[in-house]
Amino acid sequence: MKDATYWANEVKEKRVSVDELLNETYKKALENNELNCFVDLDLDRIKDNLTRTDYNGAFYGVPFPLKNIGQQKKDWLNTSGSKLFLNNRSHLTDNYVSQIESAGFIPFGVTNAPEFGFKNVTDPECHGVTKNAWNKDYHAGGSSGGAASAVASGIVPIAGASDGGGSIRIPASFSGLLGLKPSRGVITTGPNEWRAWQGASVNFVLGVSVRDARSLLSILKPRQQVSPFLFPQENVHDTKHLKIAVCFDSPVGNQVSDEAKKAVKKAIRFFEKEGHTVTEINYPINGEQLIRSYYTMNGGETAAMMSSIENNLKRNLTMNDMELMTWTLYQYGQKLSASDYVQSFYPWDDSTKIMEELFTEYDVFLSPSATTTAPKITDDLQSGTIRKSMYAANELDKHELANLVYDMFDKSLQITPYTQLANLTGQPAINLPIYIADNGLPIGVQLMSAKGNEGLLLDIAERFELEEQFILPAYYR
Numbered sequence: 376m377k378d379a380t381y382w383a384n385e386v387k388e389k390r391v392s393v394d395e396l397l398n399e400t401y402k403k404a405l406e407n408n409e410l411n412c413f414v415d416l417d418l419d420r421i422k423d424n425l426t427r428t429d430y431n432g433a434f435y436g437v438p439f440p441l442k443n444i445g446q447q448k449k450d451w452l453n454t455s456g457s458k459l460f461l462n463n464r465s466h467l468t469d470n471y472v473s474q475i476e477s478a479g480f481i482p483f484g485v486t487n488a489p490e491f492g493f494k495n496v497t498d499p500e501c502h503g504v505t506k507n508a509w510n511k512d513y514h515a516g517g518s519s520g521g522a523a524s525a526v527a528s529g530i531v532p533i534a535g536a537s538d539g540g541g542s543i544r545i546p547a548s549f550s551g552l553l554g555l556k557p558s559r560g561v562i563t564t565g566p567n568e569w570r571a572w573q574g575a576s577v578n579f580v581l582g583v584s585v586r587d588a589r590s591l592l593s594i595l596k597p598r599q600q601v602s603p604f605l606f607p608q609e610n611v612h613d614t615k616h617l618k619i620a621v622c623f624d625s626p627v628g629n630q631v632s633d634e635a636k637k638a639v640k641k642a643i644r645f646f647e648k649e650g651h652t653v654t655e656i657n658y659p660i661n662g663e664q665l666i667r668s669y670y671t672m673n674g675g676e677t678a679a680m681m682s683s684i685e686n687n688l689k690r691n692l693t694m695n696d697m698e699l700m701t702w703t704l705y706q707y708g709q710k711l712s713a714s715d716y717v718q719s720f721y722p723w724d725d726s727t728k729i730m731e732e733l734f735t736e737y738d739v740f741l742s743p744s745a746t747t748t749a750p751k752i753t754d755d756l757q758s759g760t761i762r763k764s765m766y767a768a769n770e771l772d773k774h775e776l777a778n779l780v781y782d783m784f785d786k787s788l789q790i791t792p793y794t795q796l797a798n799l800t801g802q803p804a805i806n807l808p809i810y811i812a813d814n815g816l817p818i819g820v821q822l823m824s825a826k827g828n829e830g831l832l833l834d835i836a837e838r839f840e841l842e843e844q845f846i847l848p849a850y851y852r
Contacts, residue, residue, distance in 0.1 A: 386436035415452035416484035432479020439480035456499035486521030516546025529850030539576030541794025548744035551817035559801030560604035626662025638810035671719035678708025734825035
């Protein structure tokens, strides 16, 4: 397979030069320009960076796009999908990118993401919509949509991604990719963001092979103890006979498509053929309560972020400075008290306890990754009535805003209600690309396990991969 490991070996064996690989990757990016994967792609700047890349790194010479949120390279564009920062360039290289470079990867442009990463699709007003590589009429997913489209189209075999509520696993499901969200604390952070979304958000990658993901897990482990979230010790498992809990139902009670259920049933058949035990259970968490606590955190974090931006700009922000969804979250956050913010984490802790107890009985929790395939770009994920209320968000009280925020995300949440749980409990979860729906689009399944069990999830993924259960984008077949 032409994954990152393959290309690194091609460079090492001198079958292709770094310059040739960069030129070919740039050519493919231009050929796939209609996908709108990149918001910044300057080949001269990329090549200027070669002197700062570790020649001895395991992945030396492999192009590696950076996400436009939370992956900072000094002097490179960093807009966070917001018109407030259209011309903003990073003043430092963060620890994640530094370790990517130490692995030999060559930062290769900046990929598109929705404003501040709030959506499960990628359509920032300032950069436009990123399209699905399988079918350009559909979304690539979000918030790591640019990364997903760049990988799925074959421009690059791996790309920087991050996940604060499903932003790796959702585009992986929509785009037919392998997408791991590691445990809280497992991936390096800092130096300016040690606790992104209070540990719910983590950087990693979108890719196509287990061996790439396994290598990156080791490379991206923290090299310092400054982070408030100490990484858990990796657990050792006997994978010969696993106990798998499975649930088809949506945690927020909406309908799950037959295609999503068929994907899970395919996984069940494989598990049972491998000699594992699969038991169907009810969804273990109160999904609505948990997601409301997640939105409260989002509101509080948005208000804090906007306060910092106002201090830097030395002026008050208005609705015209940001997209309507961001404005609504900002208004909600301003009405929250410190007590509201602190109490929002109680359901996270309760859910963590429930899930860790579940993982004393079962090794893995299997579910769909999404209730459907990717939505069409023309689909309206809100309504005129809700948007009208959002324009008047500054006139609403805290409780009205709490309901408005839930309503404005509702259509999106009904598509992707499964992924947020792992972010809030801090546990690892992975999307496996094993099914194609009747409309020709991929839809994945999600496996979740106890903290520190990334190795177990990758071992399982490797069995699916070796037995040719993965259905990757056409470029990799």
